[in-house]
Amino acid sequence: MNIEEQKEIKLKANEIRTLAIKMIYNAQSGHPGGSLSASDILSVLYFKVLNVDPKNPEWSKRDRFVMSKGHASAAYYASLALKGYFPINDLFTFRKLGSILQGHPTIHVPGVDMTTGSLGQGFSTAIGMAIAGKLDKADYNIYVLIGDGEMDEGIVWEAMINAPHNNLDNLIAILDRNKYQLDGSTENILPLGDIESKIKAFGWEVQSINGHDIEEIYNAIKISQNKNGKPKMIVANTVKGKGVSFMENTHEFHGKAPNKEQYEKAIKELETEREKILKEGST
Amino acid sequence: MESQRVAYGETLLEIGEDEKIVVLDADLSSSTHTIMFxxxxxxxxxxxxxxxxxxxxVAAGLARSGKIVFASSFAVFIVGRAYDIIRQSIAYTNLNVKIVATHAGLTVGEDGATHQMxxxxxxxxxxxxxxxIAPADAPETRKVIKKIAYMDGPFYVRLSREKVPTLLNDYEFELGKGILFKDGHDLTIISTGITLSIAVDAANDLKAKGIDAAVIHMPTLKPIDSELVSKYAKNTGKVITVEEHSIYNGLGSRVAEIIAEHGTAKLKRIGVMDQFGESGPGWALLEKYGISKENIIKKSMEIIR
Structure with missing residues (x-):
């Protein structure tokens, strides 16, 4: 990926973050921490990887994407709107009465491949989609984004042991390893420990990357598209709340909206970051 | 006597040529008979x-990709353990998954309460x-499976382990419609699932006592045939429900709601009182827990009085 492309994707990630914060502030509810940690991954997926058509969201040959960590719906909806599935203005109905944009993603929203929110289920349904792809001898891939807190759920490990058995090399899972869950640090609440080795032991091909480095995310996905009979897991090491200083590395903003003062500070920081990205490479 | 679960397996095999059909099981395929497919x-x-x-x-993911999915296990496990996934990923999404559970109710028998849903x-x-849907016998099971395979959206079908008497060879299954198996004027016995034969036996014995009981089989619990229930509640004024299910939230509760809303009849419910089952032969368990011909007759005499 060249510098200009990287810059584009960084700008989109910045837009996703900004919109997510605006949506959550506007709704006075939602999940900023996990939205911000996932924004760079979402940006690479939607603006560089996924073979989808926003004009035809149910196109049968599309790549599938399942947002298993459904609480990061703000960043997800922002990505879909920026991709052109629905107007950006609709984002400000998020979590309001009568809105199509429910608190957690539902398949009624154009571009959403699976309803999620109860943790672990998206990961399992993605296995079903991958099996369907195999049965249909289809070329598309299934991408699924899961959270590290989500790994506590038993269904994740049921699915984990199942995918290699079915040779699902059309399945690419990305783990948003931001190290915090609602009540605190993942390593205090239920330590995942050496998660890479655990997943590898289940028969997956595992890579570990910096989940905020656009090029690393993209390269890891390209490597994962290899059809070698194995499902792929990319452990994306991220920062919870990435991009807003006072939301970083804390569980405090897992599921809490910023107040007015915090909101203004967050937007200012994201604007500063945007200006920094715009200056990149323009020597 | 015929087995509903064998009928299920045979029907899957019969419609199985359709490449859209995918069948899942959880290590019970030789018991549920999905292994035939x-x-x-x-x-x-x-x-x-x-x-x-x-x-x-996985069933939800397959259905989201256009497959007609049958997912089976014992009722106690697939409903009990997987409820939240059924709720979020199949019900809320309205996906095309047919959950067909076998080994429902007390007639699981010797395995005991842990396995009796x-x-x-x-x-x-x-x-x-x-x-x-709770079919009464093997022929009705066949008709139900064939029909729902080509009706869009989620279904739950409740089958038993035990072989059951064949009664409905000549009856069509229509979703949401009760079957008037025997007409009568003095009272109405409404049954769902495999207890139909017990209800019919009771009605025959009641006839000898000069009581003319109607017998209705209610295969669809949801949407229930409230029109038929209302009509017979009104015509006979006395209703007895019979089911191999808790007294709470099953057929009896639904019929009670309909009767209460229309205010037309006396009702007695036969089912498992607020308690767990135990090990023993299936039909003997039904007797012990009051889901029996004798209890239907006893309740009928009480309600007639």
């Missing part, structure tokens, strides 16, 4: 291992988009 259509049969939650999640009609009827 699995042996012939290996590539479209997935034994998930003992993981009901992932089974249901008595709450599933209530649990599954509470889920929007789900239709809930």
């Amino acid at each position: 699995g042996n012939k259509y290996k590539e479209r049969f997935f034994n998930m291992g003992i993981q009901e939650q992932n089974e249901v999640g 008595l709450e599933d009609i209530g649990i599954m009827s509470g889920l929007p988009n789900f239709r809930v």
Whole structure:
């Protein structure tokens, strides 16, 4: 990926973050921490990887994407709107009465491949989609984004042991390893420990990357598209709340909206970051 | 006597040529008889291992990709263990998954209370988009499976382990319609699932006592045939419900709601009182827990008085 492309994707990630914060502030509810940690991954997926058509969201040959960590719906909806599935203005109905944009993603929203929110289920349904792809001898891939807190759920490990058995090399899972869950640090609440080795032991091909480095995310996905009979897991090491200083590395903003003062500070920081990205490479 | 679960397996085999059909099981395929499909259509049969939650999640993913999915296990496991996944990923999404559970109710027998699901009609009827069906015998099971395979959206079908008397060879299954098996004027016995033969036996004995009982079989618990219930509640003024399910939230509760709303009849409910079952032969358990001809006759005499 060249510098200009990287810059584009960084700008989109910045837009996703900004919109997510605006949506959550506007709704006075939602999940900023996990939205911000996932924004760079979402940006690479939607603006560089996924073979989808926003004009035809149910196109049968599309790549599938399942947002298993459904609480990061703000960043997800922002990505879909920026991709052109629905107007950006609709984002400000998020979590309001009568809105199509429910608190957690539902398949009624154009571009959403699976309803999620109860943790672990998206990961399992993605296995079903991958099996369907195999049965249909289809070329598309299934991408699924899961959270590290989500790994506590038993269904994740049921699915984990199942995918290699079915040779699902059309399945690419990305783990948003931001190290915090609602009540605190993942390593205090239920330590995942050496998660890479655990997943590898289940028969997956595992890579570990910096989940905020656009090029690393993209390269890891390209490597994962290899059809070698194995499902792929990319452990994306991220920062919870990435991009807003006072939301970083804390569980405090897992599921809490910023107040007015915090909101203004967050937007200012994201604007500063945007200006920094715009200056990149323009020597 | 014929087995509903064998009828289920045979029907899957019969409709299995359709490449859209995919069947999942959780290491009970030789008991649920989905293996009959699995042996012939290996590539479209997935034994998930003992993981009901992932089974249901995978079913949802397959259905979202255009497949007609049958997912089976024992009722106590697929409903009990996988409820949240059924709720979020199949009911809320309104996806095309048919959950066909065998070994429902007391007639599981010797395996005991851990395996005897008595709450599933209530649990599954509470889920929007789900239709809930309890066939009475093997021929009706065949008709139900064939029909729902080509009706869009989620279904829950409740089958038993025991072989049951064949009664409905000559009856069509229509979703949401009760079957008037025997007409009568003095009281109405309404049954769902495999207790139909017990209700019919009771009605025959009542006839000898000069009591003319109507017998209605209610295969669809949701949407229930409230029109037929209202009509017979009004005409006979006395209703007895019979089911191999908890007294709470099953057929009896639904009929009570309909009667209460129309205010037309006296009602007595026969089912498992608020308690667990135990080990023993299936039909003997039904007797012990009052789901019997004798109890129907006793309750009939009480309600007639």
